[in-house]
Amino acid sequence: MMKVRRYLRGSGRVLGFVFIASVVWLLLDMAALRISLNDQTGQLLKEQVIKERHLFKQQSRVTQQMRRGFKHPVQRIDLAATETELGLLNSSNKLSHVYRQGGKKQEQMFGDKKVNSVLHKGDSLTKADKPKASEQKEEGALKIVTPKQGDPAKKKAVNWDLNGQKVEQVHNDSNKVEAIKTKVPPVVQENKNALFPTPKKGPGQNENAVEIPLHKADSKKKIKDEAESMTETKASQHKVEDSHPSKATLEPPHKDVKDKGVKPKAEDNKVETFAKGDLNAVEETLKPTIKVQAGKDFKKEPKVVKKSGLHKVLSMDVTNAPRDAHAVGQFGQAANVASAENVEVRKRWDEGHFNVYLSDQIPVDRAIPDTRPDTCVKNLVHNDLPSTSVIFCFVDEVWSTLLRSVHSVLNRSPPHLLTEIILVDDFSTRDYLKEKLDKYMSKFPKVRIIRLNERQGLIRARLAGAAVAKGEVLTFLDSHVECNVGWLEPLLERVYQDPRKVPCPVIEVINDKDMSYMFVDNFQRGIFKWPLVFGWSPVPEDYIKKNNMTESDPIRCPVMAGGLFSIDKKYFYELGAYDPGLDVWGGENMEISFKIWMCGGEIEIIPCSRVGHIFRGKNPYKFPKDRQKTVERNLARVAEVWLDEYKDLFYGHGYHHLLGKKFIDVGNLTDQIELRKKLQCKSFKWYLDNVYPDMDAPLVKADGLVFNRGLRKCLSLQKNTLLFETCDLSKRSQHFNYTWTRHIQHQDLCIAPHYKGNGFTLQPCESTKSELSWVHRSSKTAMGEHLIAKSVALHMCLEAGPKGDTFHLNSCDSSNSFQKWQFTHYYAQWFD
Numbered sequence: 067m068m069k070v071r072r073y074l075r076g077s078g079r080v081l082g083f084v085f086i087a088s089v090v091w092l093l094l095d096m097a098a099l100r101i102s103l104n105d106q107t108g109q110l111l112k113e114q115v116i117k118e119r120h121l122f123k124q125q126s127r128v129t130q131q132m133r134r135g136f137k138h139p140v141q142r143i144d145l146a147a148t149e150t151e152l153g154l155l156n157s158s159n160k161l162s163h164v165y166r167q168g169g170k171k172q173e174q175m176f177g178d179k180k181v182n183s184v185l186h187k188g189d190s191l192t193k194a195d196k197p198k199a200s201e202q203k204e205e206g207a208l209k210i211v212t213p214k215q216g217d218p219a220k221k222k223a224v225n226w227d228l229n230g231q232k233v234e235q236v237h238n239d240s241n242k243v244e245a246i247k248t249k250v251p252p253v254v255q256e257n258k259n260a261l262f263p264t265p266k267k268g269p270g271q272n273e274n275a276v277e278i279p280l281h282k283a284d285s286k287k288k289i290k291d292e293a294e295s296m297t298e299t300k301a302s303q304h305k306v307e308d309s310h311p312s313k314a315t316l317e318p319p320h321k322d323v324k325d326k327g328v329k330p331k332a333e334d335n336k337v338e339t340f341a342k343g344d345l346n347a348v349e350e351t352l353k354p355t356i357k358v359q360a361g362k363d364f365k366k367e368p369k370v371v372k373k374s375g376l377h378k379v380l381s382m383d384v385t386n387a388p389r390d391a392h393a394v395g396q397f398g399q400a401a402n403v404a405s406a407e408n409v410e411v412r413k414r415w416d417e418g419h420f421n422v423y424l425s426d427q428i429p430v431d432r433a434i435p436d437t438r439p440d441t442c443v444k445n446l447v448h449n450d451l452p453s454t455s456v457i458f459c460f461v462d463e464v465w466s467t468l469l470r471s472v473h474s475v476l477n478r479s480p481p482h483l484l485t486e487i488i489l490v491d492d493f494s495t496r497d498y499l500k501e502k503l504d505k506y507m508s509k510f511p512k513v514r515i516i517r518l519n520e521r522q523g524l525i526r527a528r529l530a531g532a533a534v535a536k537g538e539v540l541t542f543l544d545s546h547v548e549c550n551v552g553w554l555e556p557l558l559e560r561v562y563q564d565p566r567k568v569p570c571p572v573i574e575v576i577n578d579k580d581m582s583y584m585f586v587d588n589f590q591r592g593i594f595k596w597p598l599v600f601g602w603s604p605v606p607e608d609y610i611k612k613n614n615m616t617e618s619d620p621i622r623c624p625v626m627a628g629g630l631f632s633i634d635k636k637y638f639y640e641l642g643a644y645d646p647g648l649d650v651w652g653g654e655n656m657e658i659s660f661k662i663w664m665c666g667g668e669i670e671i672i673p674c675s676r677v678g679h680i681f682r683g684k685n686p687y688k689f690p691k692d693r694q695k696t697v698e699r700n701l702a703r704v705a706e707v708w709l710d711e712y713k714d715l716f717y718g719h720g721y722h723h724l725l726g727k728k729f730i731d732v733g734n735l736t737d738q739i740e741l742r743k744k745l746q747c748k749s750f751k752w753y754l755d756n757v758y759p760d761m762d763a764p765l766v767k768a769d770g771l772v773f774n775r776g777l778r779k780c781l782s783l784q785k786n787t788l789l790f791e792t793c794d795l796s797k798r799s800q801h802f803n804y805t806w807t808r809h810i811q812h813q814d815l816c817i818a819p820h821y822k823g824n825g826f827t828l829q830p831c832e833s834t835k836s837e838l839s840w841v842h843r844s845s846k847t848a849m850g851e852h853l854i855a856k857s858v859a860l861h862m863c864l865e866a867g868p869k870g871d872t873f874h875l876n877s878c879d880s881s882n883s884f885q886k887w888q889f890t891h892y893y894a895q896w897f898d
Contacts, residue, residue, distance in 0.1 A: 718806025770890025
């Protein structure tokens with residue numbers, strides 16, 4: 067104590083007092099901070115309790131309303147886990163189970179009965195033959211990839227719980243699920259992650275009409291408001307008012323065509339015609355109406371950022387009556403006919419070059435398996451997607467396939483996105499496609515018919531449909547397809563993200579013999595091979611790995627198939643639409659593909675959008691002119707406008723006979739060349755390097771030294787004189803090209819056979835001059851190494867003199883080594 071008192075004397079006392087005061091102040095400060103934190107925490111807890119209590123009361127009110135019969139969109143729970151428990155396995159659930167199994171043959175026990183899911187006409191269900199991939203055909207010049215027979219049982223499919231009880235769920239924040247029974251409209255797509263359609267009866271609507279929510283319910287505080295903001299999903303088979311406020315006559319997007327090309331008839335039938343004398347009006351629709359600014363670079367234009375909510379893809383399908391599980395071809399299953407009916411099958415085959423007899427027995431609104439990758443049902447799309455006009459062009463199409471195409475669009479497209487369906491009749495001759503078709507389609511307010519009073523062909527028919535379309539996006543489809551569930555929104559989403567994107571669905575196969583719906587591999591893309599022949603090819607493995615692609619990612623597509631795609635309407639006309647100089651059919655997919663890629667756009671295949679298509683062995687209709695000549699002329703026109711120096715590869719792969727205007731007239735190319743300049747389109751070399759780098763496109767067939775086996779020396783061109791020298795790769799005078807147009811070329815000069823004296827001359831090279839051609843390595847024969855002058859009578863061969871000081875033409879001799887020539891580099895083993 068004495069020591070303590072000694073330290074507390076004088077200044078020590080002051081220091082001690084300061085220390086004690088500091089400790090006390092610190093303790094008080096910590097206490098105050100703790101009290102403050104407790105107050106904030108308490109306030110947050112209080113707010114959370116109030117919020118949860120409010121949500122609980124709100125959901126209780128919703129549940130009570132639903133129990134009293136109020137129908138509201140709620141999320142579905144897994145029926146497989148609850149049907150048995152709740153005893154809901156009625157006839158409707160049987161059908162649902164069959165469809166979810168995709169038609170795989172197996173017996174399922176439902177109560178005391180067994181249901182076989184394989185369909186065969188109206189009889190008891192029998193085993194359907196598995197379609198062979200090898201049976202698939204080509205349609206015209208288009209080749210399809212060998213499709214894979216998928217296992218539909220592994221795919222999620224539409225749930226057809228018809229006229230029965232639905233099991234629904236309400237999720238709250240504490241993850242509680244309440245199962246409740248409520249009636250919902252028939253034929254609604256099962257999707258655990260999507261919202262249910264809500265019935266809403268209104269004037270002029272059938273009581274089964276349903277509405278689809280336009281956006282995802284982000285806040286549970288607005289459940290009631292969400293129910294009132296949904297749009298209708300079913301307008302088919304019932305006369306209802308069109309969703310557009312105006313029913314005025316549609317005008318094409320060109321002011322100069324306003325009252326020329328389209329002449330509406332009776333509005334009730336929605337049938338319009340292009341008069342025979344007004345075909346020039348159709349031509350006017352081919353011209354782009356949006357002025358393209360010189361120097362405009364599409365890729366450098368800023369993308370307008372849009373603010374919009376998101377929702378999951380609506381996997382919807384509606385129909386007018388409960389589907390019959392035992393119907394022929396139901397659920398996309400293979401259907402066979404009895405042997406006694408084979409005569410009728412063969413008799414009607416030529417009507418469409420597929421099994422028309424069987425097609426006519428299949429429901430026009432049959433169900434098909436949902437073949438999308440599993441992740442697609444979870445994909446989000448924007449609420450304010452652009453609307454679309456779906457355009458079908460047809461000539462003498464089979465009744466059942468045309469109706470099935472239309473119904474698949476009506477049943478599986480969100481109505482608020484489907485502005486209209488335009489049927490363009492390219493002067494059909496069959497009676498059922500006239501008054502009978504008008505009467506049938508009059509039941510569907512969104513279906514319009516355009517009739518051409520003179521055969522125009524697919525290309526101009528599409529342009530006629532586009533000219534009167536009201537939708538923001540044009541969607542072109544063939545008239546023998548079946549759109550799958552969720553097909554439309556993924557296409558429109560890509561256009562929404564960038565109007566220069568041109569999306570295409572995965573084209574799956576409807577077997578032409580048994581009408582089965584066949585699954586196609588996800589990683590397929592459209593390509594071309596020389597001479598501009600369309601085909602399918604797998605996406606390169608290294609590209610998939612490099613970009614870490616999943617099965618639902620969009621696939622860059624060098625060339626579209628051409629029959630099925632969506633495109634922003636303004637962009638379509640900015641690109642000049644289709645080349646109006648193309649006739650009837652053929653080459654239009656090449657032309658628009660090159661134009662899109664080279665002029666700032668992109669073509670993509672969207673695996674989450676799938677459409678089945680009947681690939682026919684040949685065109686069932688006749689061409690106004692010779693079919694082969696029409697296609698050849700179209701392709702030559704595309705080559706002249708878009709291929710630059712690579713056009714020689716087109717002619718050199720089997721189209722030498724098109725060289726020279728005396729053989730074919732491709733028409734005036736001035737407008738197309740000028741359009742390409744205005745759009746500042748890139749070169750075809752850029753296209754090959756950046757879009758299709760795995761395409762083999764050497765500019766020449768062979769090059770380097772030209773070696774003569776007999777002399778053991780090489781050709782040399784010095785001062786416009788040909789002579790032989792000791793071979794030397796370093797000498798430019800000894801370098802020659804053997805071109806795709808069959809010319810032996812040194813810089814701008816070509817060696818030409820001389821008609822007099824069996825000699826030769828040097829002439830300026832010109833690809834259209836057939837007299838400059840030499841055939842070399844045309845076949846695996848003893849004459850393969852010769853240089854044969856085909857323009858000379860008797861097909862003479864170029865021969866070197868034994869002393870190496872002369873050249874002359876002589877009768878071809880396979881054993882004569884002085885007639886054998888060899889280039890240093892060959893870019894193909896043999897040439898056609």
